[in-house]
Amino acid sequence: MLWNTDGFAGPLAALCRDVAATLLPVGRALPVPAAGLRGGRGIPHATLAPLLARARADLDTAWPQPLASQAARVHGDGDRDMYEQRVFERQRRLSRAVVAALVDDDPRWLDEVADGVWLLAEQSSWCWPAHDDTRSRHGSVLATVTDPFLDLGAGEVVGQLAWIDHVLGARLDERYPGVRRRVRHEAEVRVFAPFLERRDWHWIGLDGDVHNWNPWIHGNVLVAALALCDDEVRRERLVALAAQGIDRYVAALPGDGAIDEGYAYWWNGACRALEALDLLAFATGGAWDPVAAVPALRETVAFPHRSHLGGPWYVNLADGPARPPADQPWHALHRAARVVDDAAAQRHAIVAQRTLDGPAAGEDAGLGRMLRALADREWLAATNPETPAPEASPLPRKVWLPSTQVWLARASEGSPAGLTVVLKGGHNDENHNHNDVGSVIVASDGVPVIVDAGRPTYTAQTFGPHRYDIWTMQSDWHSVPRVSGLSQPPGRAFAASDARLTRSDEIPAMDVEIGGAYPPGAVATWRRQTSLDRRAARVEIHDRWQGAGPATAVRLLLAGEVTAGPGWARVVPLDGAGPVRIAWAADAPHTLEARDLDDPMLSDVWGRSLTRLEIGVDGRTELRVTVEQERNEDERS
Template sequence: MLWNTEGFAGPLAAVCGDVPARLRPPADALPVPDADHWARLVPSSAARPLVDRARADLDAPWPQPRASAAARVHRDGDRDGYEQQVFTRQRRLSRAVVAALSDPDPRYLDEVADGVWLLCEQSTWCWPAHDDTFSRHGSVLATVTDPFLDLGAGEVVGQLAWIDHVLGRRLDERYPGLRQRIRHEARTRVIEPFLSRRDWHWLGLDGHVHNWNPWIHGNVLVAGLVLCEEGDERDQLVALVAQGLDRYVAALPADGAIDEGYAYWWNGACRALEALDLLAYATDGAWNPVPEVEALRETVAFPHRSHLGGPWYVNLADGPARPPADQPWHALHRAARAVGDDEARRHAAAHRADDAPATEDAGLGRLLRALSDDAWRAETPGPSPLPSDVWLPSTQVWLARGRAGSAARLTVVLKGGHNDENHNHNDVGSIIVASDGVPVIVDAGRPTYTAQTFGPGRYDIWTMQSDWHSVPRISGSAQPHGAAFAASDPVIVRTDEMEALDLEIGGAYPAGSVRSWRRRAALHRSGHVTIDDRWEAAGPDTEVRLLLAGSVTTGDGWARVTPLDGATPVRITWPTGAPHTLVVRELDDPMLTDVWGDRLSRLAISAGGRTELRVTVEQERNEDERP
């Protein structure tokens, strides 16, 4: 089979060589039982909540994405209204598929056919914010003769391929001709563009590889395995997918860290692991590189290494600190089993819901795999592992907590890195401190995506600016955007009394702002956290800033924060006499209010006339807990 069509071979090819030309036939290419075997292999109890929701859908009109909503991204920047209509339509279809597999009522198969037909009639599968039709054709609506292959198109073609796999025979009986329509639309909108147009930015041919790569390649793989006939074209498509995934894995650091953070792991590294699992199945295990590639083994640990406690995670870049709890935990569980990572398996198991192994929100393929995974359905939830310390050198992210396996007391995170990461925020030197696993010194995350989010005005958005992260403002300057603005010289410090990360962050500021700025965050065995800043030649307009969540009161040299979720209050102290200000930022965007409530507060401590400043964070203790 042709592998090196674009002059590239990475760690996957090094371990496994070419993808074998012998692939499972289309009817048996995916590791999920079809309708003829579903009821025997998947207990009805696992699907009951989905069937109940599908039953409620039957008499309701289907969502209708509109031209006026699609065009808004070019007019006022709104992309969310259109996308939510598309997502709602696809989730309804996924529920209907599970219902049709689980219940003989023919109305569910009719519902599936309606949803499939609507997708085939939908003018574009691409999300308008991604389409290049305006730059190529001057159109604010999709050009149907020149489809753009993006995340949205990948999700639809993947959904249709999974439907064809599990319900194909029954659709042939009740709706003859519908499967041919699926194949026509898949070929026109995805398969031919993928094979013929090799300038897609997400391929990473310019060296910039991000989460679009495995997300789209994984869906194209499903489409190719199921919807293409056996032969050279199918073999070539699978080889191109394997090579594309190889580019992504080649860019994945040895420690498995994701610079976009935990929330994007699920649609980046996790997508790669899922696609490679499908390739292993489609080749009868002959092409199975995951256990052999260090970066893939390590990235399986990234979710639990990012866990603060409960629903809270270390959030970097555009990720939220409290992401949706409904993630495809079964995919992490499966990957953990594949590489033998028991801590990752236990972290996934901790999120196994008793009433349903998965929901439709993550897509049909993920839903079907969860429902049909015997080991996942049988898993018993337990506690998350919560490692005592984490150091990820590729992203310069460090975490320390008081005791492994417990979110109690304080956890501290310090981030170095640079200001041109994927989904970048200008945040070199940013601090997070959690009380009982709940962030108190925080990273805000990001508001709802608009056209501005990934346009030239990105850093006009306040959440992207260093002024609204827990980093210094030096000599009146914030951190600029760019890879050159970076941390350096990270040093891990361990003693009997404490563990710390010390790094240089002066390089993240404009030239001339400061000669050197060393930041050290330390977790002391006694339970408190210190943030030590030491600098040379900074101007008078210099402040150490902390972004706080919860209810905040301040006085000379102190602040008291009552955190969210009933966590133990903390007291933040600094040298008395150092002036401070507290600015309250009212929140109204649901991406922020759903995490933080109606406000965040920025504490700014003046560093004028000093060359060092220590901030101490301690949990308040009851009198009977005091030494």
């Protein structure tokens, strides 16, 4: 087969279109041999034992059942989480059963797998209701089974079924003849036919708006085509279109590898692209293996450790949490880092997995990712408790990502100790956008003190016309100024400009114009400079402006225990990090406002509340705010 260049050719096509490839046959086209996992050979006890314990606990209990009333709630009160959690619970249980069936010949496990597969086949829709267009197309609040929508949920299910067929298909056929035919029928009706026949899927990116759905769905279509499509002509067409779709994503990936959605979305965006291309290389016998030759893909492998603040904490932009779930597919990062020969990224994957006491693999990341981890001998060896671990995550001393205008500086490379500062420019129409141009994050010993709140649980409102009624999306609750009584509006026109770096080893700094992020007429110019004085161990936020009206203030969002007085605030951070003292001109008035957190997506990260410090600056044209860690008497002397 040849690379499909109908209508689009990106960096992958440039490398692969003149290279003929032959797909490995169904049953051999995915890189996890079932025999290699029989009996649990090579799988660490610390990973396998708890997984099997959870699977045993599932037996003889009712399967999670997503209900029509739960699916329809997204069109009523906006709740999408109740339905989705039932779906996720069902798929996690099935993934556990698959591993149990692979390592244990007890026929109950095959029965459990068959039950889960059949439930998915009988599930009216694999699409998550919040994504389905059935209401606009058919006036229905429930899925229209004759017009299936291909979204992230449908992709995840067909990918899971494909991996099951790959590793257990023959054994299932012996015990449940016909179940594999049913799986293939559902894959054709719900995924393959819609993918080929309806080419207006927004996530393909035909309009140039390419985001993380693209590689996530295309990657799952690729897996399913390789494992479940027995018509070779149709299979090649599916693979070629999926590869071309991923090429669109790679073409949109900036040269510095940055993700405007932030670290948390890297795992289901760039990482998905890397995983899909790794599968494509395997399925073509290495003929199409472009990852190491594409600069943006090499650079994006470094994005996770460039975003690391320390321990479980990361630079969070847009909807990402500052303390993401620990159970990331670290093996996928480790594998990609091996492909591009990035030793720092490999080290970060190992250290992060061990620091968080996580298993080498788990079902939360999806069956395909779990199987790939369990079959990755290099990863299992690197994370074996008996293998010496790297001393620390790379924690670069400085980071500059021009595509997103994100700048980071820390006290010392390889250590979270002391202060780390981050300044973001960018614009207000990024993926999963928050109105946050000019936002500052400061961490003490790797723990955010001046923070970005992140986002609450997704609802129908999150991606609807009233998104910016949600407080976490507003500039008023980011560490940016309020100018002339006005906050930042959404839209690409509201942007930073003229970013300048001071590339000093002693006092690195970033200075950027952020006045353009506010409504026209709000201010003539507003420049924000953030610097780290490494010798003095001090962060400075220096704002200078002209033409601002009344009700102008500099705001900082703080996490931890906050006390304040004229010209100062003291913050005792989370996780036992060193307290910091924030200082400004004593004659500039201030207020503190606590924001109670009642959503677990926020409270699980920050605790019961966050505090907004507002410093009034009417009548001024500049303000300097400094942040220093408190030092004991011995350090002062």
